[in-house]
Amino acid sequence: MIRWIMNRFSHHIQFRLTGYFILILLPLVLISLFAVEKSRDILYNQAVQRTETALSSAMNHLDLVFQNVEEISTLIAGDPAMNALLNENGSDFSPQSILAFSYILEQLSNSVSVNRYISQISVYHPASSMLISTHYGGKQLPGDAQKEWFVETARHNGTGISYVKVDYAVTDGVTFGQLTNTDSISLLRAMDLYNSDRQANLLVVSFSKNKLLNIIKTLLPSENSRIALSNEQGEVLLEVGKPSAPHLPDQDMTVTMESSYSTWRLTMVQPKRELYQETDQLRLFTFAIIGLSLILAFTVSWVVYSGIASPVLKLAKGMRRLGNGELGIHVSTNRKDEFGFLIQSFNRMAMVQKRLIEDHYEQQLRLKTTELRFLQSQINPHFLYNTLDSIYWMAKNYDAEEISEMVMNLSSFFRLSLNKGRQVFTIEESIVHLNYYLRIQQLRFMDNFRVEYRISERSKRIPLLKLLLQPIVENAIIHGMEGKESDGCLVISSWVEQERTLFIRVEDNGPGMEEERLQYIQQELDHMDLRKVSAYSQEDEQAKDLFGLRNVLSRMKLYYGPEARLTVQSVWGEGTAVLLSIPWEGERDESDDRGR
Known part of the structure; x- marks a missing residue:
């Protein structure tokens, strides 16, 4: 491509004129494009700063909510009376067990009313396979796999805390949300924190999805943006706005804020086209001005070329044709100025040169061509082919295979060598x-x-x-x-x-x-x-x-x-x-x- 441009630049005046005009416009074009792109960068950086501030405030609010809920879960899990009732009751449902579960349910309900972000609290009692919940009272888990999952979770957590998504698959075909009747994330931890010989009782604190979404919903800048709360594995726990789609760095602005309390993060994704709506109009006007300037550059260069460079190019083409042996060349012109005089002088010179070549060089060329044809006519290819063909058949008759093959190859060799005079x-x-x-x-x-x-x-x-x-x-x-x-x-x-x-x-x-x-x-x-x-x-x-x-x-x-x-x-x-x-x-x- 560069070689083609250099060739056109060195051989065509119109191409050079157009290039010079474009070169004059180039600084203005570059400055205009730089100003537009700089304004877009400033707008983008300001939007990122505003978003980071808003996400930081929302993340701090969420940290306080999670911290408060975790403290409530610590109080419940360490309650001696509640733990004693859970440890004393077995698999049978005696009147004392029903009273104990009623007391536990009452205490859990009181804890729910303390924090408005808690939707329900449940306790799983493995001895009776009973899931006691403030939402529906109590129910026994039907499947062994479901029971085993709760027991293993309690043993695995120890004194720690884990969070589980609503769509987490507890068993094949059964999610955590379906099992506990919750629509949001839940906190899980073992009961009886201060007893090393604790049983596999599990505390489940479920958050209110609407209340959590209200914290981040107000941050949405447009209907096409979205905000998501994700854990350390990148799994989305909560999301508001446009449904998740593949992230395209060239089309979306993405801002992420890490939690100072946990390993969770808030991420907001907004299409860049919404940020650049006003600057895109400015860029469109800039491109229109650039296009108009290019059209003017081509127009002016064509006017200059038609008046000055065109006759020079016409004369140059005539000289090139004359140099290639086209002796009858005649460059037509109706100009009366200096260019017309120059073209007419060239036509006279070409006519004189043609006459000299026809009178002298062409005669010598005809003589040489005649002599060459005479020498070529002395060689009769048919006589050579027929003679070699006769030798070939005589060798075949006497079973001289090597001789016949040599003669055949020699005949083919000469036949191609003299093939219609081709060079x-x-x-x-x-x-x-x-x-x-x-x-x-x-x-x-x-x-x-x-x-x-x-x-x-x-x-x-x-x-x-x-x-x-x-x-x-x-x-x-x-x-x-x-x-x-x-x-x-x-x-x-x-x-x-x-x-x-x-x-x-x-x-x-x-x-x-x-x-x-x-x-x-x-x-x-x-x-x-x-x-x-x-x-x-x-x-x-x-x-x-x-x-x-x-x-x-x-x-x-x-x-x-x-x-x-x-x-x-x-x-x-x-x-x-x-x-x-x-x-x-x-x-x-x-x-x-x-x-x-």
């Missing part, structure tokens, strides 16, 4: 063509080496200059495979990197090269990289060695440009690898290479 083939076609040549060499060397192809799918359809790989493969066979009696291996690979470069690698497991020889070869190749294209043929004719590598690199430079590379890597005793690096940017048009 380029795809990688896939080139490998098929190359395989005929390699098969001939394998028969020649008695199959003492094998060939592996590692051609990536992405590279198969990329066009490649004809017979570019043959000299490289020939060198690998002559210098790498000729001395081997078996286990020779030739690997041909191709792949594309970053959609811009095609890599072809030919490697063998031959004897390799000595360091001195490798340095000499690489120096010669580097020297060819520094030369101009026109100097390739002249200096290559004077060279005394490396004919194959020089030929390949010269053809690569002439056809693919100066970015084409040829690198040789070798380790003595391990083998040699030749890497071709070819620039590639999409499918190359082969129309210019056909029929030459």
Whole structure:
């Protein structure tokens, strides 16, 4: 993306003009956006501070309520008369037991009236399985699992206190709220606090849900907000407002206040859109101003471009087309100012250049083309094919399988080499063509080496200059495979990197090269990289060695440009690898290479 912007900025005047106007507006835009976002931050921080203050006050109130209820539970659990009555009565319901339970119920009712946040108080007597409650008197628990839960809770708490939610599952299908007829959280603790040999009598103090909700209900800032009281495990004990939903930090403001008395916390969640209703209107106006400014910037840049930059761009396009060989170019204009004079002068210059090229260079080109076609006509591919085909059938008649296979591969090799004068083939076609040549060499060397192809799918359809790989493969066979009696291996690979470069690698497991020889070869190749294209043929004719590598690199430079590379890597005793690096940017048009 950055590269595209830089390219447009350096090649298009209109793009630069628009960029300059936007650059002028940029400080004002940034300041406006900063002011809007700063106001939103200030509003958010003030809302958080107000909420923290309100939650702190409510949490202190709740702490006092819980502390007072816990003190009442301590008095009840430590009452000697009540504990004596519970310990003395067993499973039978004698008149004395009924009187004792009535006394206990009366004492519990008096405790309920002391604190308005207590809805009911219950005592579970395991000896009789009786749950004595100020709400409904008394009842026996029907299930053994329910009885066991109360007994285990009393033993587990010891002298401590625990709280249980209304929806806590005591047994399968039975919740604590259904068992005790309560709709709020309850305090649980064992009776007979000061007796180490206490029985499993359990005290249950249930809070009034409405009274607790009234403490936090007034803190709700809007109908879409919610406040929840949760314990240390994160379980919601009480909640008021909008039902719980997944917390989204980007959309909700969340403020939490920890209790100084217990491990509980109050949490308020409010949608940010309710906080930002007024600032959102201001931000909308700011965006509208920014959009209008951008429209004005584009409009002014287009007016300036149409009056000044457009004729310059039209002239630049005409020069580019002339440079690409379009000699009949004519840039139309009806301007009478300096730009019109400049364009008319360019048209006259293009006309004169076209006449000179047609009179001199084009004549020489026709002469060279005629000579080339004459030389090509001397080669009769059909005569070659028919002759090789006759040799093939004669070898088949005499059962000379190796000879017939060599002739067949040689015939296929020449047939593709002379295929309608094409100069380029795809990688896939080139490998098929190359395989005929390699098969001939394998028969020649008695199959003492094998060939592996590692051609990536992405590279198969990329066009490649004809017979570019043959000299490289020939060198690998002559210098790498000729001395081997078996286990020779030739690997041909191709792949594309970053959609811009095609890599072809030919490697063998031959004897390799000595360091001195490798340095000499690489120096010669580097020297060819520094030369101009026109100097390739002249200096290559004077060279005394490396004919194959020089030929390949010269053809690569002439056809693919100066970015084409040829690198040789070798380790003595391990083998040699030749890497071709070819620039590639999409499918190359082969129309210019056909029929030459």
